[in-house]
Amino acid sequence: MDRIDNAKQEILSAVSPDDRMLEILEILSETELVPEAGKYYTFVYQPKTPDIEYDEFPLVAVTDIFQWGFRGINFHWGGFRQYTWDEVIGQLHIVSNEEIQSLRGIPYAKMRLNN
Numbered sequence: 628m629d630r631i632d633n634a635k636q637e638i639l640s641a642v643s644p645d646d647r648m649l650e651i652l653e654i655l656s657e658t659e660l661v662p663e664a665g666k667y668y669t670f671v672y673q674p675k676t677p678d679i680e681y682d683e684f685p686l687v688a689v690t691d692i693f694q695w696g697f698r699g700i701n702f703h704w705g706g707f708r709q710y711t712w713d714e715v716i717g718q719l720h721i722v723s724n725e726e727i728q729s730l731r732g733i734p735y736a737k738m739r740l741n742n
Contacts, residue, residue, distance in 0.1 A: 630654045631722075631729035638733055647735040648684045651720075658718035662689040662697055667722035669730065674714050674741050683737040685710070686722070686730055703736035 631638070634654055641647045651669060662668055669686045685708065687699035696711035722730055 629723075629725045629729050631726045631733070635729060635733065638735075644684060644735045644737040647733060648737070651730070651733070651735060655720040655722060655726075657721045659721060660718055662692065662699075662719050664689050664692055667724070667727050668699075668719040669722055670719045671716040672710060672714055673716055675711070677741055679741050681739055681741060682708070683739050684735055686736075688727075702731050703738075 631651070631654060634650065638647050638650045638654075641650055648669075648671070655669065659668075665688075667686070667688050669684065672681065672683060672685055674681050682701055682703045684703075686702045687708070687710070688702070689697050689699040690707070691698040696709060696714075698707060698709045700706065701708040
């Protein structure tokens with residue numbers, strides 16, 4: 628079942644990435660604290676490294692788990708990124724295999740510079 632596709636018009640009607648992310652997180656209510664390699668997630672991220680450009684609302688295919696965090700392909704960046712445990716705000720929201728394409732079609736990335 629693709630919960631994202633069913634709510635796509637409602638999500639897209641939200642004006643800002645913040646509002647779109649809130650809609651998405653309400654739909655993707657199943658969460659995990661620790662991801663599994665090979666699964667998809669979206670979450671809120673706030674890095675500690677100053678002067679780094681980052682995606683506050685990443686959509687990630689997790690590839691590796693480490694003691695310090697995890698690495699994965701961020702679909703908003705189009706490449707690998709690393710995420711440390713302490714900088715993940717809240718939990719990781721699970722995206723199913725059926726939902727990943729629908730979610731990739733929604734512009735909710737929020738690129739920022741950490742000051």
